Amino acid sequence: MEQTNKQQTKLQEENIRLKTAVEELSILNDIATVITSTQSLEKIIELIVNSCIKHLRVEQGAVMLLEEQDTEKPFQTMIRKQEVSANILPYRFDAQLTGWMLKNKAPLLVNDIKSDDRFRYIDDIEWPFKTLLSVPISLKGKMIGLLTVVNKKSDSGFSKDDQRLLSIIAAQSAHVLENARLLKQEQALLQMEEEIRLAKEIQLNILPKEIPSVEDYDIYAINIPAKEVGGDYFDFIKLPDGKIAFCLGDITGKGLSAAMLMANLQATLRGQAFIQKSISEIVKNSNLLLFNSTDSNRFATLFFGTLDFSKHIVTYCNAGHDSPIHISGENVFTLTAGGTLLGCFESAEYEEAIKGIEPNELIVIYTDGVTEAMNEKNEVFSEEKLLEVINANRKASAKELTDIIINEVKNHSANTPQFDDITLMIIKRVG
Structure with a gap:
C-alpha cells in the first residue's frame, strides 16, 4: 500500500512536471510566434512584455536595453507596460535595480522589496511595488539588457519556476532583440545618410x-x-x-x-x-x-x-x-x-x-x-x-x-x- 502511494505521488509529481513543461513550451511557442512576426524593435519589446504579464500573472513588466555608449545611464528603458497599475518604475528604483544587475549579471528575485537591503535607499518613499523578478538578457555571454516583472498576483510571490521561465524567455528573446536593434541602427544610419x-x-x-x-x-x-x-x-x-x-x-x-x-x-x-x-x-x-x-x-x-x-x-x-x-x-x-x-x-x-x-x-x-x-x-x-x-x-x-x-x-x-x-x-x- 505504501509502495502504491509512493508511486502515485511520484506519478502526480511527474504529471505536474510534464504539465508545467507543456505549458512552458506552449508559452515559449506563443512568444516565438509573436516576436518573429515583426522587425520593429519597439513592437518586439512590447510583445515580450505583454506575454510576460499574461503568462507570469504580474501587474507590470519592462525591458531595459543596455546602451554601451552611455556611462551615466547605461540602460535605456524601451517599453514599460502595466496591466492595472498606472505607476511606472521610478528612476531611483531603476538605478538600484540596474546597478545590481550590472554588477552581478544574475537573476534577481525579491518577494519583499521594502525589507530587502539592496533597496534600502528607497524606504522613505511610498512604493507601489512589493515583489520583483529580473533576469539578464544575454547574447554570446554578453549582457545586452534586462527583463523585469513586478507584483506577482499571488500571495506566495515569485517562485524559482517563475525565474526559470523568465530566464528562458529572456534567452529566447535575445537574438531577436539584438537583430531588431541592429536593423534599427542600420535604418537610422541610412536615414542619416539620406539627410x-x-x-x-x-x-x-x-x-x-x-x-x-x-x-x-x-x-x-x-x-x-x-x-x-x-x-x-x-x-x-x-x-x-x-x-x-x-x-x-x-x-x-x-x-x-x-x-x-x-x-x-x-x-x-x-x-x-x-x-x-x-x-x-x-x-x-x-x-x-x-x-x-x-x-x-x-x-x-x-x-x-x-x-x-x-x-x-x-x-x-x-x-x-x-x-x-x-x-x-x-x-x-x-x-x-x-x-x-x-x-x-x-x-x-x-x-x-x-x-x-x-x-x-x-x-x-x-x-x-x-x-x-x-x-x-x-x-x-x-x-x-x-x-x-x-x-x-x-x-x-x-x-x-x-x-x-x-x-x-x-x-x-x-x-x-x-x-x-x-x-x-x-x-x-x-x-
Missing part, C-alpha cells in the same frame, strides 16, 4: 554658381563642407542700382534642418535686397523672420554688405558673425558694427557702417570653421594665425590667398577630421 545627401544638395544648389566679375576688384569665395553638412552659406547678389550685395552666414546645427534654414535665409535676403532697403533694415527683418519661424535653439550669424565699386565703398552689418579682417596698408581693422546674431531676440536692433576701400586693400570674411579648426593637441587654428597668413601673402590674388589659407588650415588639422564647414570670401581692390 546628409539632401543637405549637401540643398547647400550646393543655393551657393552661387559663379563669382561676380567687377572692374578694379578681385573677388573669390569657397565653401568646403564637412562630412556632416553644417550651415555655412555665402552669396553674391547683383542689385538693380549696379552695386553688388555679398553675405556670409553660419546657421547653428548640422544636417538637413540647417540646410533648409540656410535656404530660407538666402531667399529672405535676396528678396529684401532687391527691394533696395537699407542694410540694417534687411538684417533686422531677417532676424524677425528667423525668430518667428524657427525653434528657440536655432539662430544664425551673418555678415551682410554691399560693394559700391564706383565709389569704392563697402556698407555692411555684422550680426554676431566672426569679425571680418580689413587690411589697409600696415593697419588691420575688424568689421564689427551691427548687432546680435539672428533669431535670438525679436526686437533686436542693428546698425550699419561704411568702409572705404583703397587700392591693394582687402577684406577677408570667414566662418569659425577656419579659425576653430582643431589639431591633434586640441589647438585651434586661431584668428592670430589667420591674420599672420594673410599678412604674409597679401600680394597674392584673391584665389591664391584663399588657397593658401585653406592649405594652412588643412595642414594644421591634418590628422583630425573636419567637423565644421570651412567658408571663406576675399574682396580685394586691385585698381
Whole structure:
C-alpha cells in the first residue's frame, strides 16, 4: 500500500512536471510566434512584455536595453507596460535595480522589496511595488539588457519556476532583440545618410554658381563642407542700382534642418535686397523672420554688405558673425558694427557702417570653421594665425590667398577630421 502511494505521488509529481513543461513550451511557442512576426524593435519589446504579464500573472513588466555608449545611464528603458497599475518604475528604483544587475549579471528575485537591503535607499518613499523578478538578457555571454516583472498576483510571490521561465524567455528573446536593434541602427544610419545627401544638395544648389566679375576688384569665395553638412552659406547678389550685395552666414546645427534654414535665409535676403532697403533694415527683418519661424535653439550669424565699386565703398552689418579682417596698408581693422546674431531676440536692433576701400586693400570674411579648426593637441587654428597668413601673402590674388589659407588650415588639422564647414570670401581692390 505504501509502495502504491509512493508511486502515485511520484506519478502526480511527474504529471505536474510534464504539465508545467507543456505549458512552458506552449508559452515559449506563443512568444516565438509573436516576436518573429515583426522587425520593429519597439513592437518586439512590447510583445515580450505583454506575454510576460499574461503568462507570469504580474501587474507590470519592462525591458531595459543596455546602451554601451552611455556611462551615466547605461540602460535605456524601451517599453514599460502595466496591466492595472498606472505607476511606472521610478528612476531611483531603476538605478538600484540596474546597478545590481550590472554588477552581478544574475537573476534577481525579491518577494519583499521594502525589507530587502539592496533597496534600502528607497524606504522613505511610498512604493507601489512589493515583489520583483529580473533576469539578464544575454547574447554570446554578453549582457545586452534586462527583463523585469513586478507584483506577482499571488500571495506566495515569485517562485524559482517563475525565474526559470523568465530566464528562458529572456534567452529566447535575445537574438531577436539584438537583430531588431541592429536593423534599427542600420535604418537610422541610412536615414542619416539620406539627410546628409539632401543637405549637401540643398547647400550646393543655393551657393552661387559663379563669382561676380567687377572692374578694379578681385573677388573669390569657397565653401568646403564637412562630412556632416553644417550651415555655412555665402552669396553674391547683383542689385538693380549696379552695386553688388555679398553675405556670409553660419546657421547653428548640422544636417538637413540647417540646410533648409540656410535656404530660407538666402531667399529672405535676396528678396529684401532687391527691394533696395537699407542694410540694417534687411538684417533686422531677417532676424524677425528667423525668430518667428524657427525653434528657440536655432539662430544664425551673418555678415551682410554691399560693394559700391564706383565709389569704392563697402556698407555692411555684422550680426554676431566672426569679425571680418580689413587690411589697409600696415593697419588691420575688424568689421564689427551691427548687432546680435539672428533669431535670438525679436526686437533686436542693428546698425550699419561704411568702409572705404583703397587700392591693394582687402577684406577677408570667414566662418569659425577656419579659425576653430582643431589639431591633434586640441589647438585651434586661431584668428592670430589667420591674420599672420594673410599678412604674409597679401600680394597674392584673391584665389591664391584663399588657397593658401585653406592649405594652412588643412595642414594644421591634418590628422583630425573636419567637423565644421570651412567658408571663406576675399574682396580685394586691385585698381
